[in-house]
Amino acid sequence: MKAAAAALAFIARRLAQALLVMLAILVIAFAVRSALGDPLREITGEAVPEAEREALRHQLGLDAPWSVQLAHYLAGAAHGDLGTSLIYKRPTLDVVLAKFPASFELVLGASLIVLLLSVPAGIYCAVRPRALPARLILGLSVLGISVPVFLTGIFLITIFSVWLGWLPAFGRGETIRIGFWETGLLTPDGLKHLILPALTLSSILLPLFIRLVRGAMLDELDHDYVRTARAKGASPPRVWFTHALRNALIPLVAVGGLQVGTLIAYTLLTETVFQWPGMGFLFLEAVTRSDIPLITTYLVAVGFLFVVVNTLVDIASLALDPRISLEGAP
DSSP, X not given: OHHHHHHHHHHHHHHHXXXXXXXXXXXXXXXXXXXXXXXXXXXXXXXXXXXXXXXXXXXXXXXXOHHHHHHXXXXXHHTTOOOBOTTTXXXXXXXXXXHHHHHHHHHHHHHHHHHHHHHHHHHHHHHSTTSHHHHHHXXXXXXXXXXXXXXXXXXXXXXXXXXXXXXXXXXXXXXXEETTEEESTTSHHHHHHXXXXXXXXXXXXXXXXXXXXXXXXXXXXXXXXXXXXXXXXXXXHXXXXXXXXXXXXXXXXXXXXXXXXXXXXXHHHHHHHHTXXXXXXXXXXXXXXTOHHHHHHHHHHHHHHHHHHHHHHHHHHHHHOGGGGGTTOO
């Protein structure tokens, strides 16, 4: 009972912190929107007389004190109203959510590639550190960290699209709609279009995660419980995967969850290179066409994703190691 109460208290603290962080993000988004320009200039243009502009300003409450405008903005955000896009003439949140499935599937594909490649490669480099393949993997990981993501994308397009003609170079391919979700994961053409962007995006974290898995495994393999398992006759795979890997996952989950936010941020470059119709490509369009409400809504959406991911990582860390719930306890 005491452990369950401590775990619930831990989760409650993390949720309260998430709400405070989201409140701070909304305040920053409102400040950015206010600083980027006069929304009436975008709505009415230059030819509208000043008297009409001032009347509209009063009607929209833009002449109210900053604190009053902030309160109205927060109240609207609580109901899902973050403004209207100047480009699409629709609620900005609807526009961003329409692009979210494409970005989510891109990040999901990249995350799966990182997970499926980094864990076995990192374990191999830890248990066979002097082997030639391990040295090659670590050497390539250094190269991978050094190459910018857009150059990786251009290189993959040149090899697999231009020279070999195996994979498409741009776009999302054929998609199908399931309710509100438009997905390309259920069509062969959509999966083919996903491969190169996902590989490009995964190149950001794959070298880092290989080294993280290797370091965590080396640390665990040096502990007494591993030596005890070996002394009892446990097979090497059982020692590596059953004993060492489970404990190595605790720091990896924490670091890995934070790095997923990095993938979300880097979708800007990847989606631009591959003309992928996601949130990052939408943000660049909003910046190019000075759609201030859409820009700030994108910032709020990305901030919300960071908060959700970090909160889930904390809860997952608690599931792997219940002692975490006692942090900060008197």
